[in-house]
Amino acid sequence: MSKRNRARRMSRQESAEASPGAIVAANDNRGAVHAFTFGDPEPVLSRATMLDMLECYHNQRWYEPPISLHGLARAFRASPHHSSAIILKRNMLAASLAPTQWLSRAAFKSMVQDYLVMGNAYAQEVRNRLGGLLRLDHALAKYTRRGVEPGRFWWVPGGGEAETEFTPRTVHQLQAPDVNQEIYGLPEYLSALQSALLNENATLFRRRYYENGSHAGYIMYATGEFADGDIDSMRDALKRSKGPGNFRNLFVHSPGGKEGGIKILPIAEVGAKDEFLGIKNTTRDDVLAAHRVPPQLLGIVPANAGGFGDVTKATDAFFELEIEPLQSVFLELNEALGVEAVRFRERVKAAA
Template sequence: MEKKTVAKAYVLSDGEIIEESTLERYAIKQQGESRAIPSDRFDGKYGELGLIEPLYNFEALAQLLEINPYHYRAVKTKARDTAGLGWYLEAKTNNPSEQQREIAMQFLENPNPYKTLTDINNNVMVDYDSIGNGYYEVIRAEDGTLVGLEHIPAHTVRVHQDMNRYCQIRGVKKVWFKRFGFENDVDYVTGEIAPAGSIPIERRATEIIHVHNYTSRSDYYGLPDILPALSAIISDRERAEYNISFFENHAVPAYVVTVTGAELDEQTKQLIRRYFQQDIKKNRHSTLVVTAQKPQGDFSDTPVEIKFQALSVETKEASFRMLRADNRDEILSAHGVPPYRAGIVVEGSLGGSTARESTEIYKQSVIEPRQDMLENVMNRLLSVGLGITDWRFRFKDIDTKDTQAKIEELRFLFDIGAYSPNMILRELGKEPIDDPNLDRHFIFGQPLDASQQEMNAILNSLKQLHTKLIDIATKEGGKHV
């Protein structure tokens, strides 16, 4: 059977012509890019040092933050919502010691010369949600008093098989730590264990508190929530690389040109280029006449055919958008973060009560367990390291209240006579005003069963209420506390 000569090219939306071989070169380049997994800095040292190898490469997990914006935003959002909204001390007894409070506040407000407590907790939570593990370094004075707190990047630390020691490697440097509360000393250079107080303070290892996202597959390390959505991250990366490798360098293909029985020579390309760049812009009904020459030495009677086929670019682009949306939803679902909480507006999604309910679920199922975990760490530090017994550390919660909706609801209840002004104050968490007129009920601003004299008194009372509400708003800066 006679083999026909077939040439194929693409006419781009700007009128340029790209041969199929060019597109193939981009595909080969994309496929040929390195997929090497980052090296493990502890490779070859696990058996030598008695360390436990993690289930997954921590270096690779850490790098996922750099290649996917949805994963990055979800991790940052959870860290901020957990540890970045503020904290306070709560009394545990009826008559708490103010001296203990001063000691605790002095440490919590200055745990590190370069970082605030919020910075440290935030960094630990970023590691926790990107790698599944987070580490605090606890620094004590020679007498055992707590004097400092630091964050240690989780991808640089490995757990010893005795679970009492930890090793960190950064570049060529290696440092040992001991578990917080471990009664013996550990040499920070060699990792050797010795009786408490026997190692000089300058060689004594500091302590580590390890928090991890539990997995039944390991007693030593945790795993991040993103693992089930790794395929979505890879898929989104492949989609982005394909777009970048071709469409960033060329316009979008509009037609495919197939020439059968002849070559797509430069003269033919020039005719097509001139037609799409000039002729069709002057007259949309202009005709394209194309001639093509057979390859040299081809004397067959095979007819020459030239076909133009329009490409459905919109469908392809829509498919890419749907793929990206699916990947995004899978990543956010793995993290348990509502899209709008991560700064993503989804078209057609419901707001109002649905958004409040989603935030409440996110708060209870994702954020509060993380806050409880870090609060336990902080309270253990205060108790063991500083002897604080009358106060407990607490994080501020996410405010899930819709203030505007609440105001509209209270206004409606007031207008139909269901709520009195003092009832509204109580609902807002404020002290009621000692005025019987503000315990009355109104219907659309008119008091029930009131004489003219009483009406005047009521108006004066409402003016006082208005003044108080303005004063409250001014003192609080218009913000919910």
């Protein structure tokens, strides 16, 4: 091979000039097929994975959470299956509680919901004048921050309001463990959060699809013989069918036309319908797998004739595998307080 045809390495300037288009010719043969690669360079580490490398930074007073708690609160209602699974666990845990003089069912219910949504729950001690424990109040996890010094917590409401510090060693934190840091807990459903958001996006897109009234639903392909002015009349009728009151019927009469002279070619309806159902079903399965909730407990209609099986057996298995481990998390408060503030009733299996 001669030196003229030998490939050489591009300089930095040439690489910078070629990077915006990222177009690389596969060969130099004239008259032959050319293949190109195009698109912007993709980073090996995306922004999502970079979050795993960050620690909880602090401002000398409290630590900031590794993930936006405001975003988790908004995502709570993104998907009906996501919120319904959390509400089911919350209601079953609250129903199994035996209220004590220190913990009410309402406060416990709020703490459970914070733990399932945010991965953190906070119980604040309220003591009497003699220093004895009077009751446990619920502190919203969305606005509670863990202090830099052990045993100290801060109330950070945002919105221009001043932050305040809780009385030291009166707030107890329950957290779902995280593999990257030990300051804050993270919810277990994070792996399915994108599926829940995609489920919401599919529903919103479908609503806009029917509300805008001006989407291209089909192509009207006319090849027959028409009298003068017929094409203009059909064009005007199609224009009037758009917007409010669309999907009108259209009558076309062509005496000299042939069979197949007018064809309707759908370009969006069939494909969008199949894609919509596939997205909804797939994302639903992802969310249910992350929450480990049997579908019959959420009122999902089975697609097959056999159904999902006995609902009582599914309830017993779900209570044993999910609710009882969650009960053990809140029983940790008893060890921190020195009193039996959290107590659960013994459950009788539904199948029995």
